[in-house]
Amino acid sequence: xxxxxxxxxxxxxxxxxxxxxxxxxxxxxxxxxxxxxxxxxxxxxxxxxxxxxxxxxxxxxxxxxxxxxxxxxxxxxxxxxxxxxxxxxxxxxxxxxxxxxxxxxxxxxxxxxxxxxxxxxxxxxxxxxxxxxxxxxxxxxxxxxxxxxxxxxxxxxxxxxxxxxxxxxxxxxxxxxxxxxxxxxxxxxxxxxxxxxxxxxxxxxxxxxxxxxxxxxxxxxxxxxxxxxxxxxxxxxxxxxxxxxxxxxxxx
Numbered sequence: 001x002x003x004x005x006x007x008x009x010x011x012x013x014x015x016x017x018x019x020x021x022x023x024x025x026x027x028x029x030x031x032x033x034x035x036x037x038x039x040x041x042x043x044x045x046x047x048x049x050x051x052x053x054x055x056x057x058x059x060x061x062x063x064x065x066x067x068x069x070x071x072x073x074x075x076x077x078x079x080x081x082x083x084x085x086x087x088x089x090x091x092x093x094x095x096x097x098x099x100x101x102x103x104x105x106x107x108x109x110x111x112x113x114x115x116x117x118x119x120x121x122x123x124x125x126x127x128x129x130x131x132x133x134x135x136x137x138x139x140x141x142x143x144x145x146x147x148x149x150x151x152x153x154x155x156x157x158x159x160x161x162x163x164x165x166x167x168x169x170x171x172x173x174x175x176x177x178x179x180x181x182x183x184x185x186x187x188x189x190x191x192x193x194x195x196x197x198x199x200x201x202x203x204x205x206x207x208x209x210x211x212x213x214x215x216x217x218x219x220x221x222x223x224x225x226x227x228x229x230x231x232x233x234x235x236x237x238x239x240x241x242x243x244x245x246x247x248x249x250x251x252x
Contacts, residue, residue, distance in 0.1 A: 064215040066230035075116025086122040086212045088220040090134035092169035097221045101239035121208040136173040143178045145201030151187040
């Protein structure tokens with residue numbers, strides 16, 4: 001067992017936070033400041049959307065649940081470190097993380113069984129929040145779980161890839177095409193349609209959202225680094241930061 005097991009990750013993340021604070025406090029960096037303001041505005045919007053949920057349930061902040069066989073995992077369940085993402089399939093920032101940082105990280109560690117990646121649902125849509133941010137996100141999540149139910153993990157992640165590749169992230173996702181997509185992925189159309197229309201997998205989404213909110217997730221993507229024994233630390237959804245943190249952990 002490694003001593004101070006998450007210390008390398010914590011040091012890297014803390015260093016980046018300090019660096020960002022210095023950059024954004026520099027009045028001469030207008031582009032960076034504008035970008036920061038935009039991101040903060042988006043984050044504030046997401047947080048406001050969650051206010052009613054937080055006020056009603058007031059969840060105690062707990063560590064994210066330990067990765068298990070019930071999770072959607074790319075890699076080995078016996079990995080030494082898991083990068084756990086709470087995601088919304090219609091979120092533009094999740095799409096960017098998926099298309100850039102996550103894609104690169106999966107390529108970097110595809111042959112390293114010590115590193116694995118976990119996807120957890122956190123749709124920013126009614127009924128989970130009071131104000132619609134990503135109108136189709138919860139329906140997409142239900143569909144994803146129906147595909148997992150009848151197609152397995154490989155088809156689940158193919159659906160996630162397809163969704164991020166095709167979504168416009170503007171609430172205009174054509175849900176009527178979901179049975180066609182499922183069939184194209186090799187999933188039985190009739191079984192998928194019945195599952196989706198009856199929302200048979202809705203309890204999975206309910207549980208995932210409640211668990212994420214209980215762990216302090218209030219926007220997407222939210223990323224944690226978790227060790228094999230379940231110890232977790234909140235990370236930053238950035239390729240260079242995550243790669244440096246993972247490498248330092250593996251070398252420690």
